[in-house]
Amino acid sequence: MIKTIPTKPYADQKPGTSGLRKKVPVFQQPNYAENFIQSIFDSLEGYQGKCLVIGGDGRFYNREVIQKAIKMAAANGFGKVMVGKGGILSTPAASNIIRKYKAFGGIVLSASHNPGGPTEDFGIKYNIGNGGPAPEKITDAIYERTKVIESYKIADFADINLDRIGREDVGGMIVSVIDPVEDYAALMEELFDFGAIRNLISLGFRLCFDAMSAVTGPYAKEIFEIRLGAPGGSVRNFLPLPDFGGHHPDPNLVYCKELYDEMMGDDAPDFGAASDGDGDRNLIIGKGIYVTPSDSLAILAANANLAPGYSHGIAGIARSMPTSGAADRVAEKRGIGIYETPTGWKFFGNLLDAGMATICGEESSGTGSNHVREKDGLWAVLLWLNILAVRGESVIDIVTQHWATYGRNYYSRHDYEGVDTEAANGLISALREKLPTLAGTKFGDLTVAAADDFAYHDPVDKSVSQHQGIRILFEGGSRVVFRLSGTGTTGATLRVYIERYEPDPTRHNIETQEALADLIAAAQDIAEIKGRTGRDAPTVIT
Ligand code: VG1
Numbered sequence: 001m002i003k004t005i006p007t008k009p010y011a012d013q014k015p016g017t018s019g020l021r022k023k024v025p026v027f028q029q030p031n032y033a034e035n036f037i038q039s040i041f042d043s044l045e046g047y048q049g050k051c052l053v054i055g056g057d058g059r060f061y062n063r064e065v066i067q068k069a070i071k072m073a074a075a076n077g078f079g080k081v082m083v084g085k086g087g088i089l090s091t092p093a094a095s096n097i098i099r100k101y102k103a104f105g106g107i108v109l110s111a112s113h114n115p116g117g118p119t120e121d122f123g124i125k126y127n128i129g130n131g132g133p134a135p136e137k138i139t140d141a142i143y144e145r146t147k148v149i150e151s152y153k154i155a156d157f158a159d160i161n162l163d164r165i166g167r168e169d170v171g172g173m174i175v176s177v178i179d180p181v182e183d184y185a186a187l188m189e190e191l192f193d194f195g196a197i198r199n200l201i202s203l204g205f206r207l208c209f210d211a212m213s214a215v216t217g218p219y220a221k222e223i224f225e226i227r228l229g230a231p232g233g234s235v236r237n238f239l240p241l242p243d244f245g246g247h248h249p250d251p252n253l254v255y256c257k258e259l260y261d262e263m264m265g266d267d268a269p270d271f272g273a274a275s276d277g278d279g280d281r282n283l284i285i286g287k288g289i290y291v292t293p294s295d296s297l298a299i300l301a302a303n304a305n306l307a308p309g310y311s312h313g314i315a316g317i318a319r320s321m322p323t324s325g326a327a328d329r330v331a332e333k334r335g336i337g338i339y340e341t342p343t344g345w346k347f348f349g350n351l352l353d354a355g356m357a358t359i360c361g362e363e364s365s366g367t368g369s370n371h372v373r374e375k376d377g378l379w380a381v382l383l384w385l386n387i388l389a390v391r392g393e394s395v396i397d398i399v400t401q402h403w404a405t406y407g408r409n410y411y412s413r414h415d416y417e418g419v420d421t422e423a424a425n426g427l428i429s430a431l432r433e434k435l436p437t438l439a440g441t442k443f444g445d446l447t448v449a450a451a452d453d454f455a456y457h458d459p460v461d462k463s464v465s466q467h468q469g470i471r472i473l474f475e476g477g478s479r480v481v482f483r484l485s486g487t488g489t490t491g492a493t494l495r496v497y498i499e500r501y502e503p504d505p506t507r508h509n510i511e512t513q514e515a516l517a518d519l520i521a522a523a524q525d526i527a528e529i530k531g532r533t534g535r536d537a538p539t540v541i542t
């Protein structure tokens with residue numbers, strides 16, 4: 001039986017960088033999740049009888065919303081739902097399932113790198129048939145719909161048993177509960193030389209992967225310990241917990257400090273890695289060296305041909321605007337395309353679909369390729385392992401050789417989290433006002449060459465996205481970028497991205513913050529960070 005339930009719009013359902021993210025209690029308001037899900041369906045056309053993929057990162061409230069989404073999919077006329085066992089599907093695995101089984105689209109329940117639990121974060125994101133996050137045209141339509149929604153449709157049947165793999169017919173719609181890991185692991189075996197990696201590990205190479213009590217645990221156990229033969233215990237915190245064990249599942253140097261310290265110690269394993277809440281981010285640390293995500297993107301792109309999935313080379317590289325230009329130098333040398341997009345994976349979809357880019361990346365620890373349409377944490381780890389196995393060198397050697405060949409892009413991001421929203425907006429608008437007068441201005445020894453508010457012109461669908469970050473470019477190629485986060489749920493987060501290019505190999509061993517000190521000071525001055533936010537120092541430095 002299908003019920004039509006009257007509802008009232010909520011004014012705050014605008015999707016951000018990656019779907020709608022709010023605190024759990026916000027989602028628990030009457031009809032809040034239902035309104036958003038119905039608005040998704042109302043913004044789509046042609047899904048009658050088709051398949052919808054549903055899964056999430058296992059965080060608190062995941063199962064409840066999955067049950068709602070299944071019943072609403074049935075009421076709205078989907079023919080089939082594929083859902084991960086236990087409600088689990090990592091973001092890249094969901095993308096793979098959508099593509100592999102030619103589903104109409106998918107609903108991914110995650111707040112990614114944000115904490116989970118009864119008072120923490122939850123999120124809902126819609127992915128289209130190519131497996132990627134819905135483009136802005138669709139997310140804008142969803143938002144418009146949420147503002148006027150009057151009712152939603154839901155079918156009246158008992159909850160699905162999410163813990164048993166199998167198929168159920170629920171009043172005309174098939175619900176298929178699938179193994180969340182199997183298809184993903186098979187795809188990884190196609191792309192990478194598992195034999196070579198297994199061999200490396202059998203020769204004593206030690207790897208350590210921290211799943212941060214989030215979604216990658218079951219994937220990493222299966223892939224690293226079972227298929228690649230890493231000793232038991234190589235994968236840590238492998239049990240997905242609804243509150244991630246109280247940790248912040250963001251794989252950066254602050255929240256993975258323990259792993260970092262271990263990797264810098266005398267008895268460090270050869271390779272350390274971690275992923276985030278929903279499995280699309282990666283942290284790579286070699287023995288004695290942290291690999292900046294922007295460098296990792298460049299190194300993976302430069303060496304991808306060593307993995308079977310990319311042995312014919314790559315067509316092009318795409319990076320988000322705030323990501324360092326390290327990848328640009330690889331593209332230039334190889335004579336392949338390089339694309340600069342706004343922050344957020346949804347902007348890569350068109351380039352990947354058009355075959356213009358093969359590898360994409362963001363400074364925020366996101367790297368991926370055309371194998372799915374999301375960034376993919378374990379993919380990045382496996383590509384690193386494949387490269388290490390073929391080259392037979394250490395991470396630190398590979399990175400330093402890369403710098404010697406291409407030069408080094410010193411890079412850091414400073415985040416000011418939980419800043420007063422008005423103060424943050426004021427800071428950005430003041431910067432915007434200053435833009436026309438900045439060129440030629442001096443900050444210490446630095447002279448501003450150009451300054452703008454980044455706008456992206458999508459070369460495929462010709463859409464334009466404005467206001468994607470304030471860029472201050474200095475003479476000599478250094479730059480600072482300012483933007484506000486679109487994934488946070490408490491106040492505002494100011495992100496300051498700082499970059500300097502250094503071609504001289506004798507100057508490649510400076511501590512990053514020191515190498516960037518004058519730019520950091522200039523960023524302070526230009527944006528009046530302290531005066532406007534009251535903050536002396538960033539909350540997170542990556
Ligand atoms: C952040 C990152 C961005 C990433 C997004 C989603 O967005 O900067 O690069 O694509 O998170 O990542 P923002 O708007 O907060 O800067 V995930 O792993 O949270 O889905």
Ligand code: CO
Binds near residue numbers: 113
């Ligand atoms: Co994520």
